[in-house]
Amino acid sequence: MKILIIEDELSLNTSITQYLSSAYVCESVYTYKDALDKIDRYDYDCIVLDIMLPDGSGLKLLEYLKADRKTDGVIIVSAKDSLDDKLHGLKLGADDYLTKPFHLSELSMRVEAIIRRRNMNGHSTIIAGNLVMEMHEKSAVINGKSLELTQKEFQLLLYFAVNKNKVLSKNAIAQHLWGDDMDFAENYDFIYTHIKNIRRKMMQAGGEDCIRSLYGMGYKLQVK
Amino acid sequence: MKLLAKYNRVNILVTILIFLLGNVAFYCMLRFILMRQLDKTLHGEEQEIEGYVQQHRQLPDIQNTKEQWITIQQTNYPPAKPFIKSSLQFNEHKQEDEWIRQLIFPLAIEAKSYTITVSKSQMETEDMIQIIIALTISMIGLILLANYIVNRKVISRTWMSFYATIASIKTYRASSKQPLQLPKDKVDEFSILNTGLNEMTARIHHDYSTLKTFTENAAHEMQTPVAVIRSKIDVLLQNNLWDEKSAEQLLGIEQSINKLAKLHQSLLLLARLENRQFVTNEEIRFDKILEDKIAEKTDLLHSKEIELYKDIKETVLLFHPHLAEILVNNLLSNVIRYTPKGGRINVELSPGFFSVSNTAVNGALDENKIFQRFYKRSENAEGTGLGLAIVNEICSIAGFPIQYRYHDKLHQFTIQFSNENKL
Numbered sequence: 006m007k008i009l010i011i012e013d014e015l016s017l018n019t020s021i022t023q024y025l026s027s028a029y030v031c032e033s034v035y036t037y038k039d040a041l042d043k044i045d046r047y048d049y050d051c052i053v054l055d056i057m058l059p060d061g062s063g064l065k066l067l068e069y070l071k072a073d074r075k076t077d078g079v080i081i082v083s084a085k086d087s088l089d090d091k092l093h094g095l096k097l098g099a100d101d102y103l104t105k106p107f108h109l110s111e112l113s114m115r116v117e118a119i120i121r122r123r124n125m126n127g128h129s130t131i132i133a134g135n136l137v138m139e140m141h142e143k144s145a146v147i148n149g150k151s152l153e154l155t156q157k158e159f160q161l162l163l164y165f166a167v168n169k170n171k172v173l174s175k176n177a178i179a180q181h182l183w184g185d186d187m188d189f190a191e192n193y194d195f196i197y198t199h200i201k202n203i204r205r206k207m208m209q210a211g212g213e214d215c216i217r218s219l220y221g222m223g224y225k226l227q228v229k
Numbered sequence: 230m231k232l233l234a235k236y237n238r239v240n241i242l243v244t245i246l247i248f249l250l251g252n253v254a255f256y257c258m259l260r261f262i263l264m265r266q267l268d269k270t271l272h273g274e275e276q277e278i279e280g281y282v283q284q285h286r287q288l289p290d291i292q293n294t295k296e297q298w299i300t301i302q303q304t305n306y307p308p309a310k311p312f313i314k315s316s317l318q319f320n321e322h323k324q325e326d327e328w329i330r331q332l333i334f335p336l337a338i339e340a341k342s343y344t345i346t347v348s349k350s351q352m353e354t355e356d357m358i359q360i361i362i363a364l365t366i367s368m369i370g371l372i373l374l375a376n377y378i379v380n381r382k383v384i385s386r387t388w389m390s391f392y393a394t395i396a397s398i399k400t401y402r403a404s405s406k407q408p409l410q411l412p413k414d415k416v417d418e419f420s421i422l423n424t425g426l427n428e429m430t431a432r433i434h435h436d437y438s439t440l441k442t443f444t445e446n447a448a449h450e451m452q453t454p455v456a457v458i459r460s461k462i463d464v465l466l467q468n469n470l471w472d473e474k475s476a477e478q479l480l481g482i483e484q485s486i487n488k489l490a491k492l493h494q495s496l497l498l499l500a501r502l503e504n505r506q507f508v509t510n511e512e513i514r515f516d517k518i519l520e521d522k523i524a525e526k527t528d529l530l531h532s533k534e535i536e537l538y539k540d541i542k543e544t545v546l547l548f549h550p551h552l553a554e555i556l557v558n559n560l561l562s563n564v565i566r567y568t569p570k571g572g573r574i575n576v577e578l579s580p581g582f583f584s585v586s587n588t589a590v591n592g593a594l595d596e597n598k599i600f601q602r603f604y605k606r607s608e609n610a611e612g613t614g615l616g617l618a619i620v621n622e623i624c625s626i627a628g629f630p631i632q633y634r635y636h637d638k639l640h641q642f643t644i645q646f647s648n649e650n651k652l
Binding site: 014016017020021024106107110157171172173174176183194219221223 | 455460479
């Protein structure tokens with residue numbers, strides 16, 4: 006899986022590349038010109054595209070891609086979060102739109118979804134160790150035994166599975182599950198409850214307890 | 230009161246007063262002149278009789294008419310000198326009462342004394358005065374009427390440009406794309422007004438757009454470093470060498486950056502709301518949005534053991550879907566945040582209004598402050614202090630009046646849906 010990261014902010018570009026590198030082959034460029042060059046020469050499974058580049062607009066790149074009938078998936082990351090910009094970007098053929106600042110785990114989730122939609126021809130399983138998650142049926146199977154999960158628990162486990170072996174901060178989890186709207190400390194209690202339930206269900210199904218808590222910072226799904 | 234009406238009131242009052250005074254004076258003068266004329270005629274008669282008596286030493290033959298007649302009376306006590314009087318008497322010639330002017334004078338022929346009365350009807354004089362007065366009054370009426378019509382037509386037309394100016398000012402917003410461009414007017418005063426307003430709005434417009442650009446740029450510039458910090462934290466978290474102490478520090482940084490991001494997002498939204506960048510003309514099912522938001526908050530409500538009573542009727546509004554979501558979310562979040570554990574929340578929605586009330590802890594809130602930015606009910610409150618300010622701004626964009634009320638130990642927020650937005 007190859008991903009192109011087009012982001013002019015050096016620091017952010019490095020972070021994204023670093024984070025996504027564990028799952029994908031990442032290439033990063035910082036300017037419109039370099040991006041155009043890369044797009045012309047190679048095909049990517051997904052392109053992470055910043056709209057505001059110093060020497061051109063990311064939207065132009067998007068138009069170029071679509072005009073050239075490239076099948077690369079595109080996710081726009083932008084500082085602009087107005088609805089109009091979002092709609093405009095999606096209309097031009099972007100697959101998703103993420104507003105800065107975002108959690109890298111959220112970006113990884115969205116990138117994964119785009120790639121899954123584009124490449125798997127309807128196949129949609131996510132595998133993390135012994136855990137197999139089927140997107141269409143919203144089912145999770147561990148060691149061949151299926152787990153009875155609530156909707157929120159499924160969402161949470163999927164988030165872990167996509168970001169396997171990554172520490173997810175409580176805040177990133179809260180934002181993923183409840184959106185930006187909720188900012189209460191109470192959220193952290195729900196997360197704890199949901200994780201406790203998932204752990205219990207996984208162990209009941211004969212799986213090992215692979216969700217680790219890290220000093221109150223967050224949790225991670227550890228798989229080999 | 231309109232300027233024209235005020236001016237007219239004074240104008241007409243003064244005009245009528247002057248005309249009345251003039252009329253009275255005119256009447257007195259006219260009467261005086263006509264009476265003198267009448268008296269002259271009477272004196273003429275007297276001289277004629279005296280002349281005849283001096284010449285012929287006998288009384289003349291008297292020719293009486295309807296209008297003038299002479300009576301001669303022999304008497305031992307004639308008046309000392311001639312005098313004139315007016316009195317209401319019965320006129321035998323006309324068979325009716327009328328005002329009669331009489332000249333009474335003594336006359337002596339040889340040893341005999343006579344009192345001679347020359348009478349003349351005042352009718353003609355009175356008639357004349359009446360006609361003249363009537364004419365004058367109708368003239369006054371005509372002048373007033375003409376004045377009124379002229380004022381209405383001409384002055385109204387002149388003031389039309391003034392009202393046009395007022396209408397433009399009323400709809401003018403500093404956030405509109407163009408400063409005011411009011412036309413020149415034939416009337417100098419209005420031209421001065423329009424030019425002054427044009428210059429003023431141009432200045433306001435310039436200042437406003439400078440400020441707006443600054444705010445937008447500042448906000449966007451801030452967004453990138455916040456994004457960088459957040460991504461760095463996410464990467465740092467993956468570091469396997471954490472000990473508990475530094476994990477705590479990192480968590481503190483993360484929470485602050487989240488708060489900053491949230492704050493920043495709210496401020497940007499407020500700026501966009503103030504710029505009126507949203508058009509509220511989309512048909513939305515407000516009840517569905519409300520139900521969805523309540524469903525999202527179920528976890529939270531359970532954990533705080535809050536009882537939620539709802540009475541939601543189907544409500545279709547002309548609104549902006551995104552704004553409606555923010556409105557409902559902010560209001561609900563706020564209410565849930567300040568409801569004590571085990572408290573109660575009532576949500577009521579009907580096509581006319583939307584109301585949310587909750588158990589109050591510390592009595593009524595300051596009505597003037599709750600919608601202000603960064604107003605927090607307590608120092609350690611978790612929110613950004615912008616939630617209700619955003620609600621208020623959205624309501625003002627949609628033209629929905631929002632009201633806070635405290636009763637029966639409940640805080641109640643009520644939003645009235647205006648008629649134009651109902652379907």
